[in-house]
Amino acid sequence: MMRTVKYAILGAGTSGLTAMGVIRKQTDDFVIINGGALGTTCARVGCMPSKAMIQSANLYHKRHMLSEFGLSGAEKLDIDTQKVLERVRRLRDRFTKGVQSGSTDTLTEDQFINGYAKFVGPNTLEVNGEVIQAERVIIATGSRPVVPEPWKALGDKLVTSDEIFELTELPKRIAVVGLGIIGLELGQALSRLGVEVVGFEMLKSVGGLSAPVAIDKAIELFSKDFPIHLGAAAQLENTDKGVLVKLENESFEVDMVLASLGRRPNIDLLQLEKAGVVLNERGMPSFNINTMQIEDKPLFIAGDVNTYRPILHEASHEGKIAVLNAISYPQVKGYERKTPLGIAFTDPDIGFFGVSYRDLDLSSSKVVDFNLERNNGRAIVMAEDYGVICLFGDKETRRLIGGEIVMPHAEHFTHLLAWAVEQDMTLLELIKMPFYHPVLEEAIQSALYKLYIALYSEEERGMEAELTVIK
Ligand SMILES: Cc1cc2nc3c(=O)[nH]c(=O)nc-3n(C[C@H](O)[C@H](O)[C@H](O)COP(=O)(O)OP(=O)(O)OC[C@H]3O[C@@H](n4cnc5c(N)ncnc54)[C@H](O)[C@@H]3O)c2cc1C
Numbered sequence: 001m002m003r004t005v006k007y008a009i010l011g012a013g014t015s016g017l018t019a020m021g022v023i024r025k026q027t028d029d030f031v032i033i034n035g036g037a038l039g040t041t042c043a044r045v046g047c048m049p050s051k052a053m054i055q056s057a058n059l060y061h062k063r064h065m066l067s068e069f070g071l072s073g074a075e076k077l078d079i080d081t082q083k084v085l086e087r088v089r090r091l092r093d094r095f096t097k098g099v100q101s102g103s104t105d106t107l108t109e110d111q112f113i114n115g116y117a118k119f120v121g122p123n124t125l126e127v128n129g130e131v132i133q134a135e136r137v138i139i140a141t142g143s144r145p146v147v148p149e150p151w152k153a154l155g156d157k158l159v160t161s162d163e164i165f166e167l168t169e170l171p172k173r174i175a176v177v178g179l180g181i182i183g184l185e186l187g188q189a190l191s192r193l194g195v196e197v198v199g200f201e202m203l204k205s206v207g208g209l210s211a212p213v214a215i216d217k218a219i220e221l222f223s224k225d226f227p228i229h230l231g232a233a234a235q236l237e238n239t240d241k242g243v244l245v246k247l248e249n250e251s252f253e254v255d256m257v258l259a260s261l262g263r264r265p266n267i268d269l270l271q272l273e274k275a276g277v278v279l280n281e282r283g284m285p286s287f288n289i290n291t292m293q294i295e296d297k298p299l300f301i302a303g304d305v306n307t308y309r310p311i312l313h314e315a316s317h318e319g320k321i322a323v324l325n326a327i328s329y330p331q332v333k334g335y336e337r338k339t340p341l342g343i344a345f346t347d348p349d350i351g352f353f354g355v356s357y358r359d360l361d362l363s364s365s366k367v368v369d370f371n372l373e374r375n376n377g378r379a380i381v382m383a384e385d386y387g388v389i390c391l392f393g394d395k396e397t398r399r400l401i402g403g404e405i406v407m408p409h410a411e412h413f414t415h416l417l418a419w420a421v422e423q424d425m426t427l428l429e430l431i432k433m434p435f436y437h438p439v440l441e442e443a444i445q446s447a448l449y450k451l452y453i454a455l456y457s458e459e460e461r462g463m464e465a466e467l468t469v470i471k
C-alpha cells in the first residue's frame with residue numbers, strides 16, 4: 001500500500017520541528033519521520049546537557065580563586081560527581097520533554113512515523129517497509145559523531161557526546177581526542193570535575209580558532225586545565241588496563257576516550273541518488289544556501305545535515321527558509337543568511353562573528369588584537385583579566401567584518417559585535433556608541449578603537465570627528 005502526502009519532513013530535530021510548526025498551521029497533509037530518540041540533538045545530547053555539565057564544573061573550579069577575594073574555607077569544598085551527572089540528566093529530561101510536549105507529542109499516528117527514512121525513487125520514500133509518495137520533502141536529518149571503525153572495538157571505554165551524559169560515574173583518566181568545540185568544552189568541564197584529562201588535536205589550533213594570536217592565547221589558557229598535544233592524529237590501542245593513546249614518540253594510558261573528532265551528516269543512508277540527485281565525491285548534494293533547495297527539485301535540506309553551519313540557531317533559520325520554499329514550490333525565494341556567530345562555552349569563552357580569520361582577504365583587511373591582561377579595570381576587579389580580542393575590518397568601507405575572541409563572558413560581546421556586522425556599522429559609528437564604566441565592554445571599546453586607528457588616517461580622526469554635530 002502506498003501513502004501519498006503533500007509534505008514529508010525527515011528528522012524531528014530543531015530544523016525539522018521548525019519546519020513542521022509552519023506546515024501544520026496550513027495543512028494536515030504532512031508526515032514527519034524521525035529515526036532514533038526524540039527531543040532533538042540540542043536538548044538530548046548537545047547544547048543543553050553539555051552546558052549543565054559545564055555549569056557545575058565551573059562553579060566548583062571557582063574555589064581556586066576565592067582566597068584572592070578574601071574568602072577562606074574553599075579547600076573544604078567537595079564535589080559529588082554522581083549528583084552532578086544526575087542533575088545533567090534531570091535538566092536534559094526537562095528540556096527534551098519541553099520540546100516533545102510542544103511538538104511530536106501533539107501529532108496523530110498518521111502524522112508521525114518513528115523510523116529511518118530513505119528514498120526509493122523521485123518523491124518516493126520508504127520507512128519501516130512503508131512506501132510514501134511525497135510531493136515535497138524537507139531533509140533535516142542532522143549529524144552524528146564520527147567514530148573510526150577500529151575504535152568501536154573499545155566498547156564502553158570509548159564514548160562520544162552521545163554517551164557521555166549517560167555515565168553514572170566519571171572515569172579517573174580520560175583522553176579527549178579532537179579539540180574542536182565539543183572536545184574543548186567537555187575536556188575542560190571533565191578536568192574541572194576532577195577527571196585527569198589529556199587532550200589531543202591533530203591541527204595546531206583548538207576550538208576552531210584560526211587567528212594566530214587567538215590560537216596562541218587559547219592554547220596558553222586551556223593548557224592550564226589539562227595538557228594539550230597538538231599537530232598529530234592520535235592512535236588508540238585497547239589494553240587490559242584501559243586504552244593506550246599513541247602519538248609518534250609518546251603514549252598515554254587512560255581509562256576512557258572521548259572521541260570528539262567532528263560530526264558527519266546523516267545523509268549517507270538516505271539514498272538520495274534514487275531521488276535523482278547528483279552527489280559529489282563526499283556524498284553531498286548541491287543545494288542553495290539561500291533557498292535550501294537541492295538542485296531544482298522539490299527537495300530542501302536544512303540543519304546539520306547540510307554541514308553548512310552546524311549550530312542551533314542556523315538549523316532553525318534554515319528550517320524556516322526550507323519550509324517557506326517547500327510551501328511556495330516551484331516558486332522559491334532566496335533569503336539572506338545571518339551574520340556568522342559561534343560561541344564555545346569554555347572558560348574563557350571563545351567567540352566567532354562575521355568573517356573568520358581563515359577566510360579573510362588579508363590584502364583588503366586590517367587585523368588588530370587587544371590583550372585583556374591588566375588592561376581592563378572591571379576584569380581586574382573580577383580577577384578575569386585574561387584573553388584576547390581579535391577584530392577584522394575592511395580597509396575600503398571601514399566596516400567591522402569579523403573577529404575571534406577568547407575572553408570571559410565573550411558569549412555576550414560576540415553577540416553585540418555580530419549585530420554590529422549585521423548592521424554594516426563602520427568603526428567610526430561603533431566608537432560613537434555609549435560605553436559604561438567600569439564594564440568588560442570597555443575592553444571591546446579598546447579593541448574597536450585600535451581597529452578605528454588602523455582604518456582611518458590621522459587627519460580623519462580626532463575629537464571632533466568622533467562627536468556628532470547636531471544639524
Ligand atoms: C555536544 C554538543 C554540544 C552542542 N552545543 C551547541 C551549542 O551550545 N550551541 C549551538 O548552537 N549548537 C550546539 N550544538 C549543535 C546543535 O546541537 C545542532 O546544530 C542542532 O541540534 C542541529 O539540529 P538539526 O535539526 O539539524 O538536527 P538534529 O537535532 O540532530 O535532528 C535530526 C533528527 O533526524 C533524525 N534522523 C537521522 N536520520 C534520519 C532518517 N534517515 N530518517 C528520519 N530521521 C532521521 C535524527 O535521529 C534526529 O532525531 C551542539 C552539538 C553537540 C553534539
Ligand SMILES: NC(=O)c1ccc[n+]([C@@H]2O[C@H](COP(=O)([O-])OP(=O)(O)OC[C@H]3O[C@@H](n4cnc5c(N)ncnc54)[C@H](O)[C@@H]3O)[C@@H](O)[C@H]2O)c1
Binds near residue numbers: 232309
Ligand atoms: N557551543 C557550541 O556552539 C557548540 C558546542 C559543541 C558542538 N557544536 C557543534 O558541533 C559541531 C561538531 O563539534 P566537534 O568539536 O565534534 O567537531 P569539530 O569539527 O569542530 O572538531 C573536531 C576536531 O577533531 C580533530 N580531529 C579529528 N580527528 C582527529 C584525530 N584522530 N586525532 C586528533 N584530532 C582529531 C579535528 O582536527 C577537529 O579540530 C561543531 O562544528 C559545532 O557546530 C557547537
